[in-house]
Amino acid sequence: MVHVVITGGSSGIGLAVARQYLARAARVTLIGRSRERLEAARALLVSETGRSADDIFIASLDVADDAAVQAALSAVEADVGPCDILVTSAGMVAPAPFDALSGAEFRRHVDTNLHGTVHVISAVYAGMKARRRGRIMIVSSGAGLIGLHGYTAYCASKSALIGFAEALRVESRGHGIDVSICFPPDTDTPQLAAELRLRPPEAVAMMGSAGLWSAEAVARRIVKGLDRGQAEIFFTPSLYLLSRFGGIAKPWLYRWFHRKQRR
Secondary structure (H helix, E strand, C coil), X not given: CCEEEEECCCCHHHHHHHHHHHCCCCEEEEEECCHHHHHHHHHHHHXXXXXXXXXXXXXXXCCCCHHHHHHHHHHHHHHHCCCCEEEEXXXXXXXXXXXXXXXXXXXXXXXXHXXXXXXXXXXXXHHHHHHCCXXXXXXXXXXXXXXXXXXHHHHHHHHHHHXXXXXXXXXXXXXXXXXXXXXXXXXXXXXXXXXXXCCCHHHHHHHCCCCCEEHHHHHHHHHHHHHXXXXXXXXXXXXXXXXXXXXXXXXXXXXHHHHXXXX
């Protein structure tokens, strides 16, 4: 039975990915900080999918804590079986102007979004390499492709995942491990609801109204991308174009934005 490990699994995209894989008869491990929320997520999945609670495992930890991640994933793999598919959707965002961010707040973005991803992948990578198989999906963000007003810490942490994914893909391909990265747009999750209360008007003006995706729609695209071994998933044409032609387009976008601000 396939074993899927999902960080940020108690809500949002991670929870929606769990639903997809449970419908395929996989075993799922949900990782999150709050044990109470993880237990509630497991109960919800049992009621929605009809799967046994014995097929849904939970591990409460902070992905920024490398030692805790290593210990927890070692225990999970010993109890449940090797991780076949890893989806790293744990993340945090708290928009604020750069000069209003403390060093600790900036580090928290990097520790969760970048280091947390690295810690979890590191915990399962050696096993995947030894078995010569495994699939990894790194969840970045559309904000990883362009700088946004009020998002210095978030953009830095999410864009860093691009370089990490590309370098790891070069190393992992010869060992039978597929490394993918996706760039979701605004997705209807509890995290987005909290973020929107802090999103500055300048960011709203720059981002426009690209539309809101459901967590289920994002999860379906993630699972399909993993099935196909897609290296990158962009979700919208604008995100694809930013990735492919950002070097040309972004100077014009920034110039347009600054003119708009002056009016």
